[in-house]
Amino acid sequence: MRKLFLLTTSLFWVAVVAIAVSGTSTSGTAPQETTGNLAESSAENHFTLAEVADHAVEKDCWMVIDGVVYDFTAYLPDHPTRPDIILPWCGKEASEAYKTKTRGRPHSSGADSLLPDYRIGLIK
Amino acid sequence: MLPGKWLKHQIDMRTFKEARVLIITLIVVAALLYWTYPQSLPVFRTAGIVTGWLGSGLLLMSLILMFREPGLAGFFGGLEPMYRWHHRLAIWAYIVLLTHPLLLAADLWLTSPAFAWAVLSPWQQNWPVRFGWISIVLMMPGLYVALSPKLPYSYWRKLHHLLSLSVVFGVLHLVLLGANGILLIVPVLILVFLLLRVVRSDYGLGALPYIVSSVQHLSPTTVEITLKPMVGTLNAVPGQFVLLEILNSRNFDGCAEYHPFTISEIKPDGCISLGIKDLGDCTHRLQSIQVGAEARLQGPFGQFFTEIKGPGLWVAGGIGIAPFIAVLRSDPLSHPTQLIYLYRADSDAPYIAELNALAEQQALLNFKPVATGDSNPDLASVLPDTGELTGVECYLCGPPFLVESASELLQQRGVKHSKIHFESFEFR
Numbered sequence: 001m002r003k004l005f006l007l008t009t010s011l012f013w014v015a016v017v018a019i020a021v022s023g024t025s026t027s028g029t030a031p032q033e034t035t036g037n038l039a040e041s042s043a044e045n046h047f048t049l050a051e052v053a054d055h056a057v058e059k060d061c062w063m064v065i066d067g068v069v070y071d072f073t074a075y076l077p078d079h080p081t082r083p084d085i086i087l088p089w090c091g092k093e094a095s096e097a098y099k100t101k102t103r104g105r106p107h108s109s110g111a112d113s114l115l116p117d118y119r120i121g122l123i124k
Numbered sequence: 125m126l127p128g129k130w131l132k133h134q135i136d137m138r139t140f141k142e143a144r145v146l147i148i149t150l151i152v153v154a155a156l157l158y159w160t161y162p163q164s165l166p167v168f169r170t171a172g173i174v175t176g177w178l179g180s181g182l183l184l185m186s187l188i189l190m191f192r193e194p195g196l197a198g199f200f201g202g203l204e205p206m207y208r209w210h211h212r213l214a215i216w217a218y219i220v221l222l223t224h225p226l227l228l229a230a231d232l233w234l235t236s237p238a239f240a241w242a243v244l245s246p247w248q249q250n251w252p253v254r255f256g257w258i259s260i261v262l263m264m265p266g267l268y269v270a271l272s273p274k275l276p277y278s279y280w281r282k283l284h285h286l287l288s289l290s291v292v293f294g295v296l297h298l299v300l301l302g303a304n305g306i307l308l309i310v311p312v313l314i315l316v317f318l319l320l321r322v323v324r325s326d327y328g329l330g331a332l333p334y335i336v337s338s339v340q341h342l343s344p345t346t347v348e349i350t351l352k353p354m355v356g357t358l359n360a361v362p363g364q365f366v367l368l369e370i371l372n373s374r375n376f377d378g379c380a381e382y383h384p385f386t387i388s389e390i391k392p393d394g395c396i397s398l399g400i401k402d403l404g405d406c407t408h409r410l411q412s413i414q415v416g417a418e419a420r421l422q423g424p425f426g427q428f429f430t431e432i433k434g435p436g437l438w439v440a441g442g443i444g445i446a447p448f449i450a451v452l453r454s455d456p457l458s459h460p461t462q463l464i465y466l467y468r469a470d471s472d473a474p475y476i477a478e479l480n481a482l483a484e485q486q487a488l489l490n491f492k493p494v495a496t497g498d499s500n501p502d503l504a505s506v507l508p509d510t511g512e513l514t515g516v517e518c519y520l521c522g523p524p525f526l527v528e529s530a531s532e533l534l535q536q537r538g539v540k541h542s543k544i545h546f547e548s549f550e551f552r
Contacts, residue, residue: 001215002271009264012222016244019229023241049242064242067235084300088250093242096169096228097301123239 045121056091063094070118141201145209153181172227179221180310186213187317192325203425204548218263252300255293262290291318331420332356339415342474345402347411350395351419357394360387362450363429367422376417379406386446389453401443428547436461439530441522449475457488464492466501503533510537520546
């Protein structure tokens with residue numbers, strides 16, 4: 001049991017360091033392959049993650065979902081959950097939160113259709 | 125025949141009760157995954173979400189198993205199997221939870237390593253994600269300590285609370301990320317069982333107050349104390365054990381921690397006697413305990429003696445004689461029983477004079493005391509031959525090496541595993 005613990009803990013840190021090194025060395029560069037949304041819109045504004053992070057408050061709330069930057073400031077009062085669920089994601093890469101759909105609480109196709117209204121650009 | 129009853133007939137009762145841990149864990153995890161399984165997401169993100177909930181389910185079961193209540197221990201086959209599974213499930217939960225952030229990051233890594241790091245990095249993420257990180261990082265030293273059996277118990281116990289703290293941060297992570305509706309039951313139950321354990325077990329709300337009413341020195345390294353109940357009495361039977369905490373009071377400086385001791389006598393007035401061998405810091409201090417010392421007892425635990433159905437072979441090593449003396453003191457034997465008592469020297473053998481007297485009074489008791497000196501006992505010559513073991517229920521109590529060796533030898537001599545009874549006291 002002890003060996004298993006030490007082995008898995010070591011592997012975890014190796015993986016974290018590998019992601020950190022590759023993530024920081026390519027920081028700010030555009031993804032090599034993009035989804036349909038991204039490919040279509042070369043004329044759009046491009047932002048870095050650092051720029052998105054400057055808009056991390058309720059009255060100025062940007063988020064990144066799948067490489068697309070959204071300004072949700074105007075939408076926040078209409079979001080159905082309590083504010084503390086969505087506010088912490090302002091200024092962040094929020095694909096995880098958006099897509100953490102489960103049987104009990106899916107983001108509906110209605111939510112997907114709302115996204116384009118708040119789209120302001122792409123991540124560099 | 126109902127499936128449960130049929131299963132009980134196929135396997136012995138101890139295995140059946142222990143199997144309940146796995147069955148309930150599977151039900152909890154399956155229900156949780158059914159409810160939370162993501163719909164139409166990429167494979168890595170799906171795996172990331174599944175591992176998060178799977179780890180939470182395993183953690184919940186692990187916490188239920190550290191709630192030391194006699195009823196729960198009886199249901200799961202005893203405190204020792206409960207603790208064994210508590211450790212196993214906690215390690216499994218930890219390993220599964222380690223993969224949770226990595227899989228979520230892996231999903232975006234194919235798009236861009238920078239996005240993957242943005243998902244993982246506590247510096248770029250918000251407090252709900254940071255709480256998850258704090259939880260995982262606290263688990264690491266907590267589990268390292270939990271898996272260090274040689275660390276002194278008092279330090280081990282305090283450092284084990286790192287894991288409690290880790291659970292609290294894990295719950296914050298889960299709730300702030302948006303667990304709501306029926307899924308809130310998971311963090312709520314996790315916190316409830318953690319609190320129950322701390323309040324009822326660690327702080328003694330589930331314990332009964334007793335006072336030391338007599339102290340008898342049985343040998344230079346063994347003392348027998350009798351505890352008188354102050355409020356209610358424990359409903360114990362011979363062969364069971366209790367968790368004892370001697371409190372710090374005016375006339376004695378106690379250990380302020382619970383240790384297991386086998387009951388050596390249950391008196392009609394509810395008084396309970398315990399034989400305490402000097403085996404560590406706390407038990408060394410208890411050799412000089414005084415009448416009037418205040419104590420708390422939790423239990424009773426253990427199912428060492430179930431119904432005694434026929435002839436018996438009892439093998440005791442040192443203070444492992446305690447459950448046997450408790451049975452002999454309670455009622456005359458109803459079946460022929462051979463008691464082999466292994467100890468180093470007559471002067472170091474608790475209860476030896478009383479056992480000799482009992483053997484004279486009880487015709488069904490064949491008492492065989494064996495002084496081994498400083499060497500390990502020659503069990504091959506001490507234990508009965510194959511012909512004498514037919515239909516005999518064997519009960520073993522003593523140091524782990526003695527129990528393991530005797531069990532192995534008895535099985536070599538044709539005794540079925542289900543006919544060999546022993547309990548372990550490894551509760552870390």
